[in-house]
Amino acid sequence: MRVSRREELDGSPEEVYAVLTDPAFQEAKCEATTAGDGHAVEVTPRATGARVRTERTLPSDGLPDVARSFVGETLVVVEVHEWSAPGPDGSRQSALDLHVKGAPLTLKGTLRLVPHGAGTLQVLEAELKANVPLIGGRIEKAANGPISTAIDIETGLLRETLAG
Numbered sequence: 001m002r003v004s005r006r007e008e009l010d011g012s013p014e015e016v017y018a019v020l021t022d023p024a025f026q027e028a029k030c031e032a033t034t035a036g037d038g039h040a041v042e043v044t045p046r047a048t049g050a051r052v053r054t055e056r057t058l059p060s061d062g063l064p065d066v067a068r069s070f071v072g073e074t075l076v077v078v079e080v081h082e083w084s085a086p087g088p089d090g091s092r093q094s095a096l097d098l099h100v101k102g103a104p105l106t107l108k109g110t111l112r113l114v115p116h117g118a119g120t121l122q123v124l125e126a127e128l129k130a131n132v133p134l135i136g137g138r139i140e141k142a143a144n145g146p147i148s149t150a151i152d153i154e155t156g157l158l159r160e161t162l163a164g
Helices: 013-020 023-034 065-071 136-163
Strands: 002-009 039-045 050-059 074-083 092-100 105-116 119-130
Touching: 002 105, 002 136, 013 074, 013 092, 013 105, 013 119, 013 136, 023 039, 023 050, 023 136, 105 136, 119 136
Parallel strands: none
Antiparallel strands: 002 119, 039 050, 050 074, 074 092, 092 105, 105 119
């Protein structure tokens, strides 16, 4: 299942990148999306970019019963962004790899920060995949809602942080 989002943000790509790679922002993002069930954040600066890894424990409510049989009452979501160096225009790109521990559910793609007028256009292009014969599509549809909600929460928090 294709997941695409385009968000206009106030701030340059470098300012948006600085927020997205700030451990305090990642902590706040995890707290806003885990309902207190636990999380871990690692931000590793690199010569050309950064690696951001979060791990969140979430309830498996809303998933079909067959999907919950893989993960139980909670699921552990691991999200990794591998940020590249800025382009000549200041744009940035991250390879995105999100997976659920112990379940065949992944979200893989790219997150780009592109100059857009006085601000930044954040573009997410990814593929949500449940590698389960016959019911993979049902699992993908069920997972798409919580993933979209988490993206909305993160984008709202990002806008608030950029506004200062």
